[in-house]
Each structure stands twice: as C-alpha cells, then as structure tokens.
Amino acid sequence: MTGLPIAERWFEIERIDDDITLLWEPHVVPLMRCNIWHVRGRDRDLMIDTGMGVASLRDAAVHLLDKKVTAVATHTHIDHVGGHHEFDDNLVHELEADELRSPRDRGTLRLAEMNPAYVESLRRAGYELDSDLITALPYEGYDIDAYELKGAVVTEIVAEGDIVDLGDRHFEVLHLPGHSPGSIGLWEEATGTLFSGDAVYDGPLLDEIEGADIGLYLRTMKRLRELPVNVVHAGHDPSFGRERMVELADAYLARRG
DSSP: OOOOOBOSOSOEEEEOSSSEEEEEOTTBOGGGOOOEEEEOOSSOEEEEOOOOOSSOHHHHTGGGOSSOEEEEOSSOOHHHHTTGGGOSEEEEEGGGHHHHHSOSOOOOSOGGGSOHHHHHHHHHHTOOOOSOSBSSBSSTTOOGGGOOOOOOOOOEEEOTTOEEEOSSOEEEEEEOOSSSTTOEEEEETTTTEEEEETSSOSSOOOOSSTTOOHHHHHHHHHHHHHSOOSEEEESSSOOBOHHHHHHHHHHHHHHHO
C-alpha cells in the first residue's frame, strides 16, 4: 500500500492564448513537473513534451486534438517524454532519436530506486527531493512499482536550422546542448516566441547529470542571451521575457564561465 490519495484529475490545463495551451501534472513533484505545450497550427499541431506518462496525456487533451499532432521531444529525459508513445508522429533531435525509440533507463517513481549519485547532484543544484516522485495516484489500483518509460516511434528527426512547419506558423529548430546532447528549442522569429525545453528555465539548471556538458551549456547560454525573444515558454516553471532571459544567462555565465 502506498497511502497516497486518488487524484481527482491528473492534468491541469490553462489556455495561454488562441493557439497555445499549457498542461501540467500537479501530482508530480516539482523537480519532475514538466510544462507540456500544445501549439495549434493550421495544418498540424504540436505537443511540445509529454510529461511523465503516469496517466494518458492524449485522453486529457482530447478536446485539443482535432487534427494531426506531432509530439516534440525537446530532449529525452523521463519527465519530458513519458507520453510520446501515445502519439503516431514524434519529433526529436538526431542525437537522441535512439533514446526516444528505446530508452536505456526505464525510470522509476520511487526515490529509493533512483541512482544515489543522481539524487545527490539534484540536491547540489538546489532541489529538495525527499519523497517518491508522485504525491497521488491517477486512479484506484494504480501500481506505482509497475511504472516504466515506454519507447516511441520516431517519425521526424531534426537538426539545427530545420523548420517545423504548421502551415500558418513556422518554428526554427535551435540545437541547444548542455543539459543533454540533443536538447532543442523551437524559435518563431515572427513572434519572438521560444519553446526552450530545459536549455533554460527560471529555476535551478541541471548541468552535472549524465549527458550534461558545462562547456556546451556555456555556448548555449551565450547564444540564448543574444536571441531577441519576447517570451520564453520553458520546460519547467513560469514563462518569462527577454529581460529575465538575459538575467538567467548572465547568472549562469558568471557561475560557470
């Protein structure tokens, strides 16, 4: 028995504007609580990251999905690709395509089963992690110990400079390594909108975990600092504008540069 309550609903949903909707998992601990961005286009939609995969994202977002939707992996960490297996079209950077198809780490929701070195690196970064990764169950009878990350079909492999075309919106793929080898952002120059994944967000950045590279992260931060963003919709925490983007980049460069 876990002693955890049953969640009334697993996902919360907030409409940001006519084309962008934010979904998130309130019963996942803050460290692993990914921002899931639905972006509506004329010809196809995007689901940018998909959360932990504890409950069905597709079911929760069914009212949003009225045409072809491509699930984007800004990178392949467990908190961002848990629901990708529910989608027929999946986009990922070439350096992490194999990981999306067949994850090496199937993950766990139990703190006691996590790699102690990984947990320690999270604590050094400033995250308090002292419990399992969920605070409720999605439904009666859910087996927390049966959780595992599932592989997904990869239909679109991208690299720096590729264009993700929605018909009426066009996003340029920015390769933003540092947090992971194949981290990407989606940049819409026409509106100054950046979906940054975990390359930058307004919280403790993780650059000492497996696959991270501080030298590459420094280059990414220098690049992001010069990007003329109006709004950054990140992989975690609230969205922010250019002034905050510069502050976050400068703080990282001062700490690691």
